[in-house]
Amino acid sequence: MSKAVGDFGGIVLARHNYRESDMLVKLLTDRFGKKMFLLHRARKPGFRLTAGILPFTLGEYVGTVNDPGLSYLTAIKHAEQFQSIANDITLNAHATYILALIDQAFPDGEPIARWYGQAVDSLRLIDGGIDAAVVTNITEVQLLEAFGVAPNWQGCVVCGRSDLPLDFSEQYGGVLCRDHWRLDPYRFHVAPKAMYLLRQFSTIRLGAVHSITVGDATKTELRRVLDRIYLDLVGVTPKAKKFLDQLPSWQAKLPPKQ
Numbered sequence: 690m691s692k693a694v695g696d697f698g699g700i701v702l703a704r705h706n707y708r709e710s711d712m713l714v715k716l717l718t719d720r721f722g723k724k725m726f727l728l729h730r731a732r733k734p735g736f737r738l739t740a741g742i743l744p745f746t747l748g749e750y751v752g753t754v755n756d757p758g759l760s761y762l763t764a765i766k767h768a769e770q771f772q773s774i775a776n777d778i779t780l781n782a783h784a785t786y787i788l789a790l791i792d793q794a795f796p797d798g799e800p801i802a803r804w805y806g807q808a809v810d811s812l813r814l815i816d817g818g819i820d821a822a823v824v825t826n827i828t829e830v831q832l833l834e835a836f837g838v839a840p841n842w843q844g845c846v847v848c849g850r851s852d853l854p855l856d857f858s859e860q861y862g863g864v865l866c867r868d869h870w871r872l873d874p875y876r877f878h879v880a881p882k883a884m885y886l887l888r889q890f891s892t893i894r895l896g897a898v899h900s901i902t903v904g905d906a907t908k909t910e911l912r913r914v915l916d917r918i919y920l921d922l923v924g925v926t927p928k929a930k931k932f933l934d935q936l937p938s939w940q941a942k943l944p945p946k947q
């Protein structure tokens with residue numbers, strides 16, 4: 690049993706109504722990993738901590754963090770909601786999926802400072818207008834290791850070469866150079882541009898990204914490759930992914946933007 694009282698940074702991961710007027714809010718914290726907080730009377734009018742527990746909020750909180758068990762918030766020192774994400778269905782869908790993947794990749798209560806930073810960077814970039822699909826892809830590539838899948842993206846798994854055309858092989862757990870494609874008849878046939886980007890994404894520091902432009906065909910290819918890797922090797926599909934997949938059909942039904 691441990692108990693920590695103090696300040697910490699956090700991002701709202703999920704909210705659930707609880708009992709008659711309470712709420713359970715899951716925060717990804719900078720120091721304690723993911724923790725579930727019980728907020729008494731959070732659904733009553735005039736609740737004083739409301740601004741800190743809205744979806745897509747980054748905050749500095751004061752509270753009591755218990756391990757195990759529910760934790761409690763006593764004050765919010767600062768809170769900012771990512772407004773573009775909160776107000777745009779496409780950005781919302783991508784951000785929700787990213788947070789859900791991070792949520793599924795790690796057990797509650799395990800300190801994951803790197804992923805706290807990465808979640809903050811992801812939301813900031815998406816909110817600031819960087820292509821949400823690309824930020825999502827970068828997160829998916831970098832999270833593979835946490836899911837116990839660590840493909841070798843850097844050079845051919847067999848000979849180490851990276852100067853020849855490369856393709857992805859599930860069987861070999863990474864890339865194969867053209868000389869070794871014959872070893873895997875089920876290699877992915879990844880389009881060269883997408884292959885190049887996947888290898889970049891595996892090492893890029895998200896916080897250092899200022900602009901990134903990826904064509905639609907390459908984005909579709911990235912989606913195909915990562916969907917197959919996640920389906921075959923990870924086996925995790927958050928509910929938020931289904932919504933993301935349905936987004937194009939939703940958008941078709943929305944009135945055009947003025």
Ligand SMILES: [Zn+2]
Nearest residue numbers: 845848866869
């Ligand atoms: Zn090779």
